[in-house]
Amino acid sequence: MLDKLDWQTDRVLIDEWVFRLEHSASGNLASGTDYFRFSKTKELVDQYARYWATLQGFAPNNVFELGIWDGGSVVLWFEHLHPKKHVALDLKTDGDSKYFQGYLKSKGVGSRIKTYWGTNQADEEALRRIVADEFVGPIDLVIDDASHLYGPTKASFQFLFPLLRPGGIYIIEDWAWAHWKGIQIGHAKDELTPLIFELVEAAGSSTTLIADVSVFQSFVALYAVRWRFKSRLRYRSISIDIQNPLDQAIIKQAPRASRRLLQTRSRASAGRAALRW
Ligand SMILES: C[S@@+](CC[C@H](N)C(=O)[O-])C[C@H]1O[C@@H](n2cnc3c(N)ncnc32)[C@H](O)[C@@H]1O
Secondary structure, three states: OHHHOEEOOOEEEEOOEEEEEHHHOOOOOOOOOOOEEEOOOHHHHHHHHHHHHHOOOOOOOEEEEEOOOOOHHHHHHHHHHOOOEEEEEOOOOOOOOHHHHHHHHHHOOOOOEEEEOOOOOOOHHHHHHHHHHHOOOOEEEEEEOOOOOHHHHHHHHHHHHHHEEEEEEEEEEOOOHHHOOOOOOOOOOOOOHHHHHHHHHHHHHOOOOEEEEEEOOOEEEEEEOOOOOOOHHHHHHHHHOOOOHHHHHHHHHOOHHHHHHHHHHHHHHHHHHHHHO
16 A cells, blocks of 8 residues: 555645645644644655565554554554554644544544544553553554653553564654754763663563564564464573563563463463473
8 A cells, every 4th residue: 555655745645635744844734624744754654665565464453553643644554554443642632633533534434543632652551541442352563653752662662562462563663863863962862772772682682572673764663472482492481581671671560461461472382382392
């Protein structure tokens, strides 16, 4: 679907739906009744297209997006991924624009797309409530395009990553903003880069959480392990290799439900491994 996007100078079209490009506007775009304000660039969407193309057969049922802005990315990803449920939240209290409401109505997808305004991505209680109320089954994909700050981004990750299904994907967008031209390196407060390093370390030190990390200029994608253990050695590592501080934080801070999920997965994997021996 992404290759069918009709990119024009100041907008991109998906069928009759208009996404006005913030980056090509001279000033701030006003909220519109006949367009979405769209904060993504073509370069970024092209990187996503390359990434999705590497994921043969990835068809997420449950998508959780952090950061709504004007709803353009919710519609973009819903049109591209066709999930059963797409839930999105934002700290702002703007509510759905008229144009967004029009999209939901004309497509008849009001029960499949849910937005939560006035919700902080770092608010674990709110995340817990939303996940429990909205999703049937585990989450397949999280796209974090919200604060882009170390603290809140890590808080959401620690809560949501353990709730991903095996083989699920967690994306953190714009991780590299502290290195963009015009921002003095080392002066960026709360930059995301240290978190990305921690996640790479976690991927290297545990076989039970992050299977791999794909780093693009505009986002990082973390792939949750599939919980297949081929050898006794790897099975043993379940209990001994959670050494990275972030891993421990995830295990300790995961809410009871996610801990149960983790334990269930571990037991299931152990069972499968034991049967094979
Ligand atoms: C860069 S915009 C991107 C939104 C959308 N994904 C898009 O591509 O149009 C980031 C959004 O995150 C929201 N945001 C910032 N900090 C947040 C937080 N702590 N929790 C939830 N949302 C937050 C902002 O209000 C803003 O709407």
